[in-house]
Amino acid sequence: MYPAEFRYHRASSVEEALDLLDRNPGAKFLAGGHSLIPMMKLRLAQPEVLIDIGRLDELAGVSANGDSLSIGSLTTHSEIASSPELRKHCPILAEAASKIADPQVRNKGTIGGNLAHADPASDLPAVLVALGATIQLRSRDGARAVPASDFFVELLTTSLAENEIMTAVEVPKLGAGTGSTYLKVEHPASGYAVCGAAAVVTVEGGTWTSASLAFNGVTATPLAALEVVEALIGSDATDQAIDRAVESRLSVPDPMSDLYASGEYRAALAAAYGKRALKSARDRAG
Amino acid sequence: MRVTISVEVNGTKHEREVETRTLLVHFLREDLGLTGTHVGCETSLCGACTIHMDGLAVKSCTQLAVQADGAKITTIEGLADNGNLHPMQQAFWDEHGLQCGYCTPGMIMAATKLVEDNPQATEREIREGLKGNLCRCTGYHNIVKAVAAAAKAGAPS
Numbered sequence: 137m138y139p140a141e142f143r144y145h146r147a148s149s150v151e152e153a154l155d156l157l158d159r160n161p162g163a164k165f166l167a168g169g170h171s172l173i174p175m176m177k178l179r180l181a182q183p184e185v186l187i188d189i190g191r192l193d194e195l196a197g198v199s200a201n202g203d204s205l206s207i208g209s210l211t212t213h214s215e216i217a218s219s220p221e222l223r224k225h226c227p228i229l230a231e232a233a234s235k236i237a238d239p240q241v242r243n244k245g246t247i248g249g250n251l252a253h254a255d256p257a258s259d260l261p262a263v264l265v266a267l268g269a270t271i272q273l274r275s276r277d278g279a280r281a282v283p284a285s286d287f288f289v290e291l292l293t294t295s296l297a298e299n300e301i302m303t304a305v306e307v308p309k310l311g312a313g314t315g316s317t318y319l320k321v322e323h324p325a326s327g328y329a330v331c332g333a334a335a336v337v338t339v340e341g342g343t344w345t346s347a348s349l350a351f352n353g354v355t356a357t358p359l360a361a362l363e364v365v366e367a368l369i370g371s372d373a374t375d376q377a378i379d380r381a382v383e384s385r386l387s388v389p390d391p392m393s394d395l396y397a398s399g400e401y402r403a404a405l406a407a408a409y410g411k412r413a414l415k416s417a418r419d420r421a422g
Numbered sequence: 423m424r425v426t427i428s429v430e431v432n433g434t435k436h437e438r439e440v441e442t443r444t445l446l447v448h449f450l451r452e453d454l455g456l457t458g459t460h461v462g463c464e465t466s467l468c469g470a471c472t473i474h475m476d477g478l479a480v481k482s483c484t485q486l487a488v489q490a491d492g493a494k495i496t497t498i499e500g501l502a503d504n505g506n507l508h509p510m511q512q513a514f515w516d517e518h519g520l521q522c523g524y525c526t527p528g529m530i531m532a533a534t535k536l537v538e539d540n541p542q543a544t545e546r547e548i549r550e551g552l553k554g555n556l557c558r559c560t561g562y563h564n565i566v567k568a569v570a571a572a573a574k575a576g577a578p579s
């Protein structure tokens with residue numbers, strides 16, 4: 137299984153990577169290679185030019201930035217899962233990263249590649265939507281920030297422009313009183329999410345003051361359950377309130393369907409795991 | 423397109439010209455003749471091709487040889503010390519952690535990192551840590567026993 141032939145450049149800075157991209161229209165960035173190389177082996181992708189950004193230290197690592205944390209696009213799933221800052225201030229992201237595939241894949245796969253690839257069965261997209269994260273992009277013309285909820289356009293398609301690179305992902309530091317949980321039903325063979333439920337909630341005095349719930353694996357792009365959350369805010373943080381809100385308000389438009397799980401089954405999983413994720417996040421909010 | 427890469431494998435530096443599309447596993451097996459690293463699925467799932475690259479367990483069928491330029495690599499051939507089996511290899515032998523042996527190099531490379539990262543790994547943690555390595559023969563039970571035994575023996579890597 138050899139990929140088709142391609143030309144290869146290793147970039148030594150983000151500037152150089154953007155210049156190379158500019159000079160080679162249709163070139164692809166290579167980060168960890170754990171989505172792109174499998175696609176190239178199957179010849180589902182045949183880029184003529186690869187720009188290897190895998191050694192750009194300026195894009196790697198987690199740093200605190202006031203009330204938020206900035207995660208370089210080249211930070212691997214293993215680094216995210218074990219980052220002390222993320223485990224403390226944004227544990228849901230570390231939890232989701234630790235549920236991706238296996239240790240070898242986590243050692244190479246990066247958050248930037250995961251998001252840019254936009255596989256609907258990936259584990260990180262819905263978590264970033266639930267967190268209200270921001271995606272930082274850069275081109276030779278400047279930088280822009282896109283809310284995670286606007287980043288995923290359709291199956292395997294994002295709002296990343298032809299001439300842009302993703303530099304970082306900003307996530308909020310979750311404060312006291314906020315709990316978060318990521319639950320995953322994984323495909324038994326591939327390990328990808330058949331349904332992944334991400335909940336981030338804040339409870340004060342026994343009522344919900346803020347909540348978000350989003351799903352991976354169920355629809356072509358991450359599904360934000362806005363109506364469910366609307367029904368929760370202001371009500372008592374009880375199991376009954378969760379069950380009622382999910383049962384009456386969760387709508388799953390156009391669920392994906394495959395040999396393993398029908399759309400109907402995926403929608404049922406979303407309801408069951410949405411409830412569980414909300415309850416667990418509430419319990420963790422303490 | 424061909425490029426020259428320089429890689430340190432099991433302590434020996436190699437400089438070779440490779441085609442850009444050469445997978446790392448094929449570079450190791452065909453260019454360097456290190457056939458201990460196996461190819462099971464070639465689709466990133468089975469782990470038979472696991473090696474250590476700059477200190478991390480990696481599936482070498484899902485890396486390009488050019489990505490390894492400048493890297494330090496250890497393969498199964500690099501574990502034994504002067505003919506003495508590495509404690510993890512010895513534990514697989516003692517606990518019958520293999521039958522046909524096809525998955526074994528990858529299992530051992532994954533297991534040595536697992537124990538190095540978590541010397542007190544529980545049975546559950548061992549099973550989870552070997553999630554990326556498939557075995558068609560053993561039913562995993564003796565593999566898990568072998569890894570636990572090596573951990574107990576304080577296997578250095």
Ligand SMILES: Cc1cc2nc3c(=O)[nH]c(=O)nc-3n(C[C@H](O)[C@H](O)[C@H](O)COP(=O)(O)OP(=O)(O)OC[C@H]3O[C@@H](n4cnc5c(N)ncnc54)[C@H](O)[C@@H]3O)c2cc1C
Pocket residue numbers: 164165166167168169170171172173174209210235236237238241244245246247248249250251252253257258259260296300301302303326327328329465466467484
């Ligand atoms: C066996 C296996 C199982 C897996 N299981 C799961 C799973 O359970 N859950 C899950 O979430 N994922 C899973 N994955 C996918 C894994 O998380 C990938 O590593 C990840 O999706 C891609 O990251 P990468 O760094 O390897 O990207 P690459 O493969 O290098 O790149 C992927 C795409 O993103 C683009 N890109 C990369 N970085 C940037 C950047 N900084 N700016 C702009 N574009 C960029 C590339 O051009 C390419 O189009 C699995 C992968 C494998 C091989």
Ligand code: FES
Pocket residue numbers: 460461462463464465466467468469470471472481482483484
């Ligand atoms: S051959 Fe690499 S994972 Fe199977």
Ligand code: FES
Pocket residue numbers: 519520521522523524525526556557558559560
């Ligand atoms: S011993 Fe035969 S595949 Fe594992």
